[in-house]
Amino acid sequence: MEPAGTVTSLLRDIRDGKENAEGKLYEHVYGDLREIARDFLQHRPKGDLQATALVHAAYERIKKRETIELTDRHQFFHVLSRAMHDVLVEQVRSDLAAKRGGGVRHVPYVEICVDDTPRRIEILDLHEALADLGALDPEAASVAIHRFYLGRTIKDTSDTMDESFAQTRKHWDYAKAWLHARLTRKRPPEGPSA
Amino acid sequence: MANPEFDEKAVFLRALELVGAERERFLESSCPNEASLEQIQTLLQHHGAASDDFLVVGIEERPLAGASLKTLDEFEIIRPLGFGGMGVVYLAEDTKLNRKVAIKVLAHHLVDSEEALERFKDEARAAARLRHAAIAPVFRFERDGDYHYLVSEFVDGETLSDFIETQKASLEKATTQDARAWQRKAASIVATIADALDCAHRAHIIHRDVKPSNILLDKDQGPRLTDFGVAKHVLEEGVTQHTTMVGSYHYMSPEQAGLQNTPIDHRSDIFSLGVVLYELLCLERPFDGVSMQSVLRALTEGDPVALRQRDRRIPVDLETICMKAIESRPQNRYQTAAHFAADLRCYLSGDPIMARPPSPYRRARTLLRRHKWLAPVIGVLVVSLSVVFGWWQYDLYRRSRVAQLIITCETPDVQVMVQRFDSTSTEPGPATRLGAAPLSVDLTPGQYRIVATQDETHFVETTQLITRTGESINIDLPPVPEDDTFPGMVEFSGGDYTTGLNPFGDDNITLSVHLNPFLIDEAEVSNGEFKRFLDETGYPEPVSWSPEGRPADEYDDLPVVLIGWHDANAYCRWAGKRLPTRAEWEFAMRSPDNRLTPWTGEAPESVLPYDYRDCMTLEKGGPAAFEIYVKRAATVRSHLELQTVTGLFHGATNVREFTETIDVGVTTAVHVMGPSFCDDPEFQTLPFQWTYPVEKSDNVRGVFSPGSARVGFRCARSLQAPKAKESAQ
Numbered sequence: 001m002e003p004a005g006t007v008t009s010l011l012r013d014i015r016d017g018k019e020n021a022e023g024k025l026y027e028h029v030y031g032d033l034r035e036i037a038r039d040f041l042q043h044r045p046k047g048d049l050q051a052t053a054l055v056h057a058a059y060e061r062i063k064k065r066e067t068i069e070l071t072d073r074h075q076f077f078h079v080l081s082r083a084m085h086d087v088l089v090e091q092v093r094s095d096l097a098a099k100r101g102g103g104v105r106h107v108p109y110v111e112i113c114v115d116d117t118p119r120r121i122e123i124l125d126l127h128e129a130l131a132d133l134g135a136l137d138p139e140a141a142s143v144a145i146h147r148f149y150l151g152r153t154i155k156d157t158s159d160t161m162d163e164s165f166a167q168t169r170k171h172w173d174y175a176k177a178w179l180h181a182r183l184t185r186k187r188p189p190e191g192p193s194a
Numbered sequence: 195m196a197n198p199e200f201d202e203k204a205v206f207l208r209a210l211e212l213v214g215a216e217r218e219r220f221l222e223s224s225c226p227n228e229a230s231l232e233q234i235q236t237l238l239q240h241h242g243a244a245s246d247d248f249l250v251v252g253i254e255e256r257p258l259a260g261a262s263l264k265t266l267d268e269f270e271i272i273r274p275l276g277f278g279g280m281g282v283v284y285l286a287e288d289t290k291l292n293r294k295v296a297i298k299v300l301a302h303h304l305v306d307s308e309e310a311l312e313r314f315k316d317e318a319r320a321a322a323r324l325r326h327a328a329i330a331p332v333f334r335f336e337r338d339g340d341y342h343y344l345v346s347e348f349v350d351g352e353t354l355s356d357f358i359e360t361q362k363a364s365l366e367k368a369t370t371q372d373a374r375a376w377q378r379k380a381a382s383i384v385a386t387i388a389d390a391l392d393c394a395h396r397a398h399i400i401h402r403d404v405k406p407s408n409i410l411l412d413k414d415q416g417p418r419l420t421d422f423g424v425a426k427h428v429l430e431e432g433v434t435q436h437t438t439m440v441g442s443y444h445y446m447s448p449e450q451a452g453l454q455n456t457p458i459d460h461r462s463d464i465f466s467l468g469v470v471l472y473e474l475l476c477l478e479r480p481f482d483g484v485s486m487q488s489v490l491r492a493l494t495e496g497d498p499v500a501l502r503q504r505d506r507r508i509p510v511d512l513e514t515i516c517m518k519a520i521e522s523r524p525q526n527r528y529q530t531a532a533h534f535a536a537d538l539r540c541y542l543s544g545d546p547i548m549a550r551p552p553s554p555y556r557r558a559r560t561l562l563r564r565h566k567w568l569a570p571v572i573g574v575l576v577v578s579l580s581v582v583f584g585w586w587q588y589d590l591y592r593r594s595r596v597a598q599l600i601i602t603c604e605t606p607d608v609q610v611m612v613q614r615f616d617s618t619s620t621e622p623g624p625a626t627r628l629g630a631a632p633l634s635v636d637l638t639p640g641q642y643r644i645v646a647t648q649d650e651t652h653f654v655e656t657t658q659l660i661t662r663t664g665e666s667i668n669i670d671l672p673p674v675p676e677d678d679t680f681p682g683m684v685e686f687s688g689g690d691y692t693t694g695l696n697p698f699g700d701d702n703i704t705l706s707v708h709l710n711p712f713l714i715d716e717a718e719v720s721n722g723e724f725k726r727f728l729d730e731t732g733y734p735e736p737v738s739w740s741p742e743g744r745p746a747d748e749y750d751d752l753p754v755v756l757i758g759w760h761d762a763n764a765y766c767r768w769a770g771k772r773l774p775t776r777a778e779w780e781f782a783m784r785s786p787d788n789r790l791t792p793w794t795g796e797a798p799e800s801v802l803p804y805d806y807r808d809c810m811t812l813e814k815g816g817p818a819a820f821e822i823y824v825k826r827a828a829t830v831r832s833h834l835e836l837q838t839v840t841g842l843f844h845g846a847t848n849v850r851e852f853t854e855t856i857d858v859g860v861t862t863a864v865h866v867m868g869p870s871f872c873d874d875p876e877f878q879t880l881p882f883q884w885t886y887p888v889e890k891s892d893n894v895r896g897v898f899s900p901g902s903a904r905v906g907f908r909c910a911r912s913l914q915a916p917k918a919k920e921s922a923q
Contacts, residue, residue: 051251088251113248123251137203148251173210174203177241180248184240 007062011072022079029076030083033058037087051108052151055084077160078142081149089127114184121183129182133175140175143168200230206237213788266338269297269345285348294348295333299341311342318344320399328390330410330420349420351413354383354470355406362477373507380474381512381538383409383417387467388535390419395460395531402458404466405445406473444479444489445469448522451490461524464534468519468527475512476504480520493522511541518549596636597660601644603631603671605654608646611918615641620855620865621707621775625916631671639663641856643772645915646671651678653915656767657854659760659888672770680911683713684782684841691781693881707777711913714774714782717830717843718851718906719765722750724757727765736761738901742817751829753849753906756820759864759888761901762852766909774910776855776865776883783838783845783868783880790879792838792846800833801847801875802826809872812903819903826871846880847871849906856888864888870904 006028013021036058059080062068068076088108110126111118126148134141139161146157158168205224209217225231264271269286275296286297318335325331333345361376387409394401401408401419408421447465449456472480480498481489492498498520501513515537521527528534533548540547601610610631613622622643628635631646639660647653654674658667688709725744728735735744738756745752766772774782783792791797805826812822828848836847845868855865866884873882886905 051253054253085251088253108251108253111250111252113245115243118250126249126251140203147246148249154246170207172246173241174206174237176244176246176248177206177237180244181236181240183249 006066007076008066008068008072011068011075014075015072022075025076026079026083029062029079030086032062033080033083033087036061037084050151051084051088051149055080055150058084075160077150077152078146081145084149085127085130085145088123112180112183125183129179132182133178136178137171137174140171140178143171144175144179147172200224200226202230202233202237205230206234206241209234209238210241211790216787266297266299266341266343267336269295271297288345294350296330296346296348298344298346300343320397324394324397324399326390326393328386328416328418329393330418346420349410349412349418351411351418353407354409354411354417354474357411358406358473358477370507373505377475377508377512378542380471381542383411384467384471384474385535385538385542386417387419387470388464388531388538391460391463391467392531392535395463400458400460401463401466402450403445404463404470406470409470444481446493447524448493449524451493456524459524460531461527461529464519464527464531465521465524467531467534468516471516472498472501472520475508475516476501478504497522509541511547514549515541515547595663596638597663598634598636598666599644599658599660599669600634600666601628601631601646601669601671603646603654604673605646605648608648608653608674609918610635611645611647611916612637613643613645613916615643615856619707620705620857621709621777622916625918627918644669644671646674647915648674650915651913652676653912654770655772655912655915657763657772659763659856672768675770680713682716683911684716685711685713685913686778686782686785686840687711688778688781691777693777693780705777709775709778709781710916712774712778712782712910713913714778714842714910715771715908716841718753718849718908719762720751720830721745721754722747724754724765725750727768731768733761733764733768736901742820745820749824752824752827753830753844755823755827755849755903755906756901757906758901759852759856759886762907763854765907769909771909771911773852773854773907776853776867778910779851779853779867780881780883782840783842785838785840787839790881792836792842792880797875798835800828800836802871804872804874812872815903822872823903828871844868846882849904850882850884850902852886852905852907854910866905872904 007025010021010025010028014025037054059077108123110121110123112121113119130141130144133144142161143154143157146152146160147154150156152160154168154172155165157172158165161168205221208224209221212220221231221234225234266286268289270289272285272287272294275283275285284297284299286295287293288295315335318332322332322334330347330349333347335342335344337343387404391401391404401421403421404419408419410418410420412418445466447458447462449458450462469480481492501508501516502510515534518537519527519534528537528549537547537549603610608631610628610633611625612628612635613625614637615621616623625645637660639662642658642660643655644658645653645655652674654671656669656671658669660667686709688711690706690708693705693707721744727733728744736757738758739745763773784790808822808826812819828844830848831843833843833847837843838845847869848871849868850866850870850873851868853865853867857863857865864886866886867882868880869882886902
């Protein structure tokens with residue numbers, strides 16, 4: 001068991017500008033989130049579940065253990081959304097649920113709307129696309145991650161990222177167009193295999 | 195990427211703000227080569243194609259053979275039966291009582307807190323007290339270590355959803371005879387479940403999750419309803435609305451889906467059961483779609499396809515019953531499940547049903563089917579009575595449905611035309627010529643544009659809203675202007691326009707309309723102008739002006755506020771103008787390049803920052819609100835830096851403005867456009883839109899809904915009279 005208050009103290013470190021505090025928080029949250037996700041999924045065995053619900057459930061549980069100050073919430077969500085994304089990616093890679101689940105296997109999916117029709121794509125494709133966008137424009141990728149994994153509105157995201165609404169809206173406009181173009185295009189016939 | 199000078203994101207974002215030829219020109223000048231041009235065009239195209247929630251990440255479940263759970267207290271788990279909304283359902287052996295039971299193991303997130311658990315137990319206890327042949331009883335609520343579980347009777351039979359699937363498969367070879375038998379079976383199943391619901395409703399328990407997979411068809415005892423008292427808990431305690439809605443949103447009532455601001459009561463169950471009946475009858479769901487969003491959209495849009503349009507073999511009565519149960523407003527549905535059940539039984543026994551007080555024709559038809567000898571007697575009666583009462587009936591009916599408009603115009607020999615506003619486009623529809631003024635016309639409730647013409651370019655027009663029937667309204671039009679120049683107005687050529695591109699809403703409402711050429715005032719109507727109107731006409735002072743009375747003369751150049759929509763409309767009528775439609779207002783303000791703000795780049799300094807304290811005071815109303823208005827409002831025709839290219843003042847600043855566009859429906863609401871001096875500058879864009887209620891008013895005398903200290907108006911005018919078709923009346 002982790003000593004109580006790790007998240008709280010790490011958040012304080014970030015606020016105080018300590019080196020690599022965000023990285024440490026990420027690692028901590030990542031481990032936590034994996035446990036919580038596994039547990040949550042195992043006991044919630046019906047139907048599809050949106051990643052946003054999972055993140056919020058995780059948040060509620062962590063909040064129960066630790067007091068997270070309002071001023072730190074944005075920062076925390078920021079880390080949480082990145083961790084969630086990675087947990088899902090890891091889940092696909094190791095398919096860990098298959099060995100543990102109570103009667104069901106949990107498989108992450110990504111549904112993208114093309115011409116008003118939802119279509120399934122691989123989460124690894126989304127992962128790759130987000131990584132590429134991140135290399136090109138980290139802010140835009142960050143806004144997209146917030147929207148997809150936290151289900152936050154643009155207004156909330158702008159608060160979290162501590163920038164103006166108009167600015168966030170622009171990042172989102174770019175991210176949306178870029179990701180939609182990337183994820184809906186036909187795969188090149190001989191692309192490198194993932 | 196080849197050219198380091200080329201900033202793809204910046205070029206894309208700039209291009210996004212431009213339209214048409216201007217965008218083309220910009221792209222040509224900014225893209226260094228063919229490839230970058232193509233890339234930007236691809237991005238623009240995809241930006242248009244992707245909605246803000248175009249992508250959803252989730253986790254899907256796929257069953258895995260062999261479950262891990264073996265025993266719970268004295269229960270031996272035999273096999274999983276299925277996955278319910280709250281957890282896994284197992285078939286188990288009660289080793290003490292030696293019988294088979296169904297065990298539902300609750301998902302962890304439902305029993306996370308003591309408080310939630312207590313409430314859950316209460317619900318389960320209440321449900322356990324329900325005794326009804328069609329309710330599968332709950333025996334106990336227990337805990338074994340980490341697992342909380344409900345023990346209930348094991349119903350040996352298939353679910354109604356499986357049953358529907360089987361039926362779908364055999365649909366192809368069904369004869370009319372088969373169809374009849376199926377309809378009767380459906381009615382009887384639903385009547386039984388309605389009885390069960392009625393029993394629960396009397397005990398103040400709402401099921402909240404009535405759906406085919408919760409209805410089991412017992413081999414011996416007929417249909418049984420399961421999962422009582424659990425759904426309520428789920429809906430309140432669920433992690434998010436999204437997760438809990440998944441699975442049963444097809445059967446959700448509009449109020450349950452949060453589409454109506456009405457509390458959920460037992461009539462929500464009646465709606466859900468109505469949806470089940472609908473699906474049973476035609477094997478298709480009334481509200482369907484490829485995603486949750488599209489189902490909810492179908493639900494919002496209301497009227498599902500009538501059953502008989504899906505299948506002509508469905509009897510009219512059964513259709514009436516079903517459509518009544520799925521009325522979107524709770525007060526239009528059956529008010530109790532018992533009434534629903536009773537009507538279904540009336541259908542089954544061939545008696546007239548209660549739903550929608552049947553017309554004499556329908557009543558006769560149902561009765562005649564049972565008592566064939568009555569036919570000739572009734573025939574004679576109907577013919578003779580209808581001759582006597584026909585005219586009288588018609589006149590009564592007509593008068594109860596219309597209001598009388600008496601239209602006069604100060605210019606002699608004008609032809610009057612009327613255009614009813616189209617409820618979809620919200621613009622005026624085709625014009626009908628009524629004849630020469632003065633005249634009187636009966637119109638049904640709605641919104642109308644009334645036009646008095648000398649010829650195509652010489653005319654005067656106004657708007658009339660009719661909310662009540664049986665009354666008489668005088669419309670006195672001012673003289674037709676002889677001159678066709680209108681000082682202080684700006685001309686727009688119109689064309690096809692799509693409204694509502696408000697970049698801040700996740701809920702954009704867009705209207706695609708065609709606009710005829712029009713003129714719009716360059717500035718808002720001022721206090722001074724409005725006072726002149728009151729003085730010249732004797733029009734009563736707006737109610738919101740009392741008790742302080744009319745604004746002092748020193749405020750004559752500020753935009754007029756604290757007026758109702760009817761006041762604004764009356765002013766424009768007097769001025770020989772009308773209010774601009776919502777689309778016209780937006781089109782004019784955003785011209786010529788569909789811009790979002792009158793300025794380019796950052797807002798000028800003269801755009802006031804949002805002040806929380808001031809603006810809260812303003813919203814509360816009263817004398818303090820007027821002071822805030824005086825402090826923050828700007829003189830009309832001031833601030834050239836805030837003017838649009840075409841010369842319009844204060845579109846995105848100063849006051850919000852009434853438009854002619856009114857939603858005539860359950861609530862009568864006017865579209866109010868543009869931000870005010872008390873809106874967050876971040877949100878200050880031209881397509882900014884609100885709706886304000888227009889109270890049902892006394893149209894004749896003019897008692898109006900109270901105004902707001904940040905809503906004013908400007909007037910507009912069509913450039914040409916509409917082309918009329920001749921009146922049919």
